[in-house]
Amino acid sequence: MFKQxxxxxxxxxxxxxxxxxxxxxxxxxxxxxxxxFSVYAFGWNAALVLVTSTLSCVLTEHVLCRLSGKRxxxxxxxxxxxxxxxxxxxxxxxxxxxTFLGGVIAISVGKFLFGGLGYNVFNPALVGRAVLQGAFPVxxxxxxxxxxxxxxxxxxxxxxxxxxxxxxxxxxxxATPLSAFKFDGVVANTADLAFGFVSGSAGETSAxxxxxxxxxxxxxxxxxxxxxxxxxxxxFLLSGIFYWIDPSKYPSPLFMLFSGGLMLGAVFMATDMxxxxxxxxxxxxxxxxxxxxxxxxxxxxxxxxxVMYAILLGNAISPHIDRLIRYRVYGTSLKxx
Amino acid sequence: MLTIKKHTFKHGVHPPENKEETNKLPIRQFSFAPLIILxxxxxxxxxxxxxxxxxxxxxxxQKLTASDGFLSVPLHSPASGVxxxxxxxxxxxxxxxxxxxLEPFPSSTQEILEGNPIDLETASPxxxxxxxxxxxxxxxxxxxxxxxxxxxxxxxxxxxTLIINGIECEPYLTTDHRVMLEQPDDIFTGIKxxxxxxxxxxxxxxxxxxxxxxxxxxxxxxxxTEPISVQMVPVKYPQGAEKMLITALLGKEVPSGGxxxxxxxxxxNVATTAEIGRLLPHGRGIQERVIxxxxxxxxxxxxxxxxxxxPLRYVLEEVGVEDSISEVYMGGPMMGVAVGNLDISIVxxxxxxxxxxxxxxxxxxxxxxxxxxxxxxxxxPLSLNPSKLGILAKFESYDKMAEEYHLMDCFECGSCxxxxxxxxxxxxxxxxxxxxxxxxxSA
Numbered sequence: 001m002f003k004q005x006x007x008x009x010x011x012x013x014x015x016x017x018x019x020x021x022x023x024x025x026x027x028x029x030x031x032x033x034x035x036x037f038s039v040y041a042f043g044w045n046a047a048l049v050l051v052t053s054t055l056s057c058v059l060t061e062h063v064l065c066r067l068s069g070k071r072x073x074x075x076x077x078x079x080x081x082x083x084x085x086x087x088x089x090x091x092x093x094x095x096x097x098x099t100f101l102g103g104v105i106a107i108s109v110g111k112f113l114f115g116g117l118g119y120n121v122f123n124p125a126l127v128g129r130a131v132l133q134g135a136f137p138v139x140x141x142x143x144x145x146x147x148x149x150x151x152x153x154x155x156x157x158x159x160x161x162x163x164x165x166x167x168x169x170x171x172x173x174x175a176t177p178l179s180a181f182k183f184d185g186v187v188a189n190t191a192d193l194a195f196g197f198v199s200g201s202a203g204e205t206s207a208x209x210x211x212x213x214x215x216x217x218x219x220x221x222x223x224x225x226x227x228x229x230x231x232x233x234x235x236f237l238l239s240g241i242f243y244w245i246d247p248s249k250y251p252s253p254l255f256m257l258f259s260g261g262l263m264l265g266a267v268f269m270a271t272d273m274x275x276x277x278x279x280x281x282x283x284x285x286x287x288x289x290x291x292x293x294x295x296x297x298x299x300x301x302x303x304x305x306x307v308m309y310a311i312l313l314g315n316a317i318s319p320h321i322d323r324l325i326r327y328r329v330y331g332t333s334l335k336x337x
Numbered sequence: 338m339l340t341i342k343k344h345t346f347k348h349g350v351h352p353p354e355n356k357e358e359t360n361k362l363p364i365r366q367f368s369f370a371p372l373i374i375l376x377x378x379x380x381x382x383x384x385x386x387x388x389x390x391x392x393x394x395x396x397x398x399q400k401l402t403a404s405d406g407f408l409s410v411p412l413h414s415p416a417s418g419v420x421x422x423x424x425x426x427x428x429x430x431x432x433x434x435x436x437x438x439l440e441p442f443p444s445s446t447q448e449i450l451e452g453n454p455i456d457l458e459t460a461s462p463x464x465x466x467x468x469x470x471x472x473x474x475x476x477x478x479x480x481x482x483x484x485x486x487x488x489x490x491x492x493x494x495x496x497x498t499l500i501i502n503g504i505e506c507e508p509y510l511t512t513d514h515r516v517m518l519e520q521p522d523d524i525f526t527g528i529k530x531x532x533x534x535x536x537x538x539x540x541x542x543x544x545x546x547x548x549x550x551x552x553x554x555x556x557x558x559x560x561x562t563e564p565i566s567v568q569m570v571p572v573k574y575p576q577g578a579e580k581m582l583i584t585a586l587l588g589k590e591v592p593s594g595g596x597x598x599x600x601x602x603x604x605x606n607v608a609t610t611a612e613i614g615r616l617l618p619h620g621r622g623i624q625e626r627v628i629x630x631x632x633x634x635x636x637x638x639x640x641x642x643x644x645x646x647x648p649l650r651y652v653l654e655e656v657g658v659e660d661s662i663s664e665v666y667m668g669g670p671m672m673g674v675a676v677g678n679l680d681i682s683i684v685x686x687x688x689x690x691x692x693x694x695x696x697x698x699x700x701x702x703x704x705x706x707x708x709x710x711x712x713x714x715x716x717x718p719l720s721l722n723p724s725k726l727g728i729l730a731k732f733e734s735y736d737k738m739a740e741e742y743h744l745m746d747c748f749e750c751g752s753c754x755x756x757x758x759x760x761x762x763x764x765x766x767x768x769x770x771x772x773x774x775x776x777x778x779s780a
Binding site: 006008009010011012013014015016018019020021022023076104115116117118119183225250273274276278279280326327329330331332 | 342347350352353416508559580584590591592593594595662663664665666670671672673675677679683693705706707708710711712714715718719720721722724725743746751752754755756757758759760762764765768
């Protein structure tokens with residue numbers, strides 16, 4: 001009896017059993033259908049972009065950890081999320097060297113510079129994407145029509161553009177529904193948008209699959225449903241008001257919801273736990289601000305798409321939301337807390 | 338009258354209850370250890386003074402120490418025997434403290450000495466309080482705060498409602514559950530003493546829905562004329578905390594930094610109440626208490642009436658534990674303390690002994706940084722922000738923690754650490770921070 005040494009720990013001695021790694025892994029699972037659909041739609045091109053961006057993020061994380069003398073944090077799966085997200089926001093024929101660079105920037109500037117997992121102010125994938133957008137404005141708006149007959153037999157040559165050369169623009173076609181609307185006033189079919197039969201970034205096409213991934217995460221309690229719901233509700237309401245005022249001038253709310261990166265952003269990007277507020281009410285405000293910014297940028301801004309900037313701005317104000325919106329501490333009056 | 342409530346306090350968590358293994362087992366008397374070791378100070382407050390000497394023979398129930406001041410209670414002999422020595426003894430916290438080594442007489446009848454009975458009808462509130470103090474009664478829920486001190490209504494305040502705490506929200510523990518099923522008369526007698534002592538006009542017995550049998554049983558003992566009601570509340574941890582229970586039953590909040598009496602309430606644990614009802618009519622002192630001994634590592638799980646001062650090693654040998662045991666907790670697994678030394682004794686505040694073996698012990702391999710998932714924020718029953726407090730603790734911003742984020746209200750229930758997916762030892766941070774803040778204040 002009592003052969004073993006007793007282990008001493010502090011209370012509580014029970015844990016619920018979730019872990020960061022489990023959460024992150026499940027986010028990856030939730031994104032896989034979307035990634036798979038983009039490969040289905042854009043062929044090997046999208047697959048190469050996704051693999052490159054993921055590898056780039058994982059490698060950067062590993063190398064930076066090693067260089068700073070820390071244990072590699074690759075095993076927490078968060079770098080894989082960043083990589084997949086970045087890949088999903090890029091055009092399917094985005095030159096691979098640029099994709100790789102985007103991953104390096106996302107992890108090094110977006111995450112590591114701030115202190116790594118848990119300390120990033122912005123969603124790292126969006127930081128990478130924002131830099132790419134500034135650096136390569138042509139390549140990042142060079143879209144490519146999905147479902148080409150040769151998508152699984154040939155690989156688009158612009159993927160292999162040599163670094164720092166003027167990118168080879170090949171097979172340019174198919175404006176995205178948002179730019180078509182913005183610059184030509186053409187409105188795409190809502191069902192096509194929802195199912196993903198349109199042109200766009202690798203991952204911003206199939207709203208249904210993105211929503212399914214989100215529902216899975218909410219069901220497993222790995223995602224705060226209030227963020228996508230408040231973004232979607234705000235966009236729907238605001239654009240609904242404008243559409244009601246003048247349907248010929250403004251896009252319909254459904255078009256707004258299912259086009260561009262809105263679903264991807266609302267479900268997988270704005271929900272980055274680290275860069276979003278912590279209270280129930282805080283995330284509602286955060287979602288409403290992002291939703292408003294999306295509508296404002298899309299309707300009045302110079303760009304066809306505003307989801308990325310809207311979320312980055314939302315990330316930036318998230319700490320301030322947490323400072324202003326807190327739960328009332330038990331036993332205190334609202335005034336004193 | 339039994340009322341079933343649907344609402345309770347905000348937030349909180351639902352750890353696995355694991356009470357089925359012992360909640361049907363009746364309370365059984367435990368044998369006397371060959372040597373009983375009694376730490377002199379078993380309560381919060383001033384240690385009592387030893388009034389026996391080495392070699393002296395004592396009778397079961399005889400006072401071994403006398404209270405020293407108001408916030409102090411005496412210790413009674415749990416057995417008839419002889420004082421072998423008075424020397425330092427180990428305690429749960431790791432500190433050594435003065436203790437009495439008592440060797441029970443094996444052939445003694447172990448009859449209990451009677452003291453000055455407190456008559457319910459004639460005694461004044463002050464006399465009842467003195468009786469409770471002299472009986473050595475402390476909060477048996479685990480806090481071990483002298484009960485008479487808690488019942489003393491401060492000048493200018495009054496008590497409307499007496500709440501009897503039968504919540505027992507700690508997983509695994511079933512002592513209060515068994516006490517409610519087996520000692521109803523003691524509980525109702527205790528309530529009468531308590532109402533008289535505090536001047537409360539009504540009493541609510543609060544019981545969680547996982548002890549429905551106890552709630553129905555106690556309610557069946559009432560004929561509707563007494564100012565006593567039984568209220569059943571949904572199961573949620575940490576409902577047994579005074580503040581949470583008051584909110585669950587009355588919908589009131591105790592002000593930050595305040596006490597239940599600030600909302601005209603006094604809360605007393607149900608086992609403590611039963612002890613008052615049993616001891617005061619005879620003027621006896623507390624010599625034993627009900628303790629649940631359970632957990633996957635225990636062979637003979639059950640609810641035992643164990644003499645105060647029984648060494649933990651003796652208890653575990655009697656109930657039998659598996660070879661693979663790796664953690665022993667005094668109290669429940671949420672707020673209990675892991676034992677580092679089996680030579681400590683059962684004290685008045687010991688509500689349970691939970692033994693885990695290798696399989697149950699969760700040693701998280703890795704602590705991740707806080708990812709601000711907000712699970713702790715939605716778990717904290719006081720609506721504190723444990724995530725922010727944890728970060729501030731790392732930066733040693735103690736003043737900000739106390740002033741802006743109400744750290745001192747935290748009662749270390751462990752809900753935040755329980756849910757944290759990063760396995761950050763938040764409660765440990767807060768305990769440390771609180772003690773640093775207290776030291777700075779007193780310095």
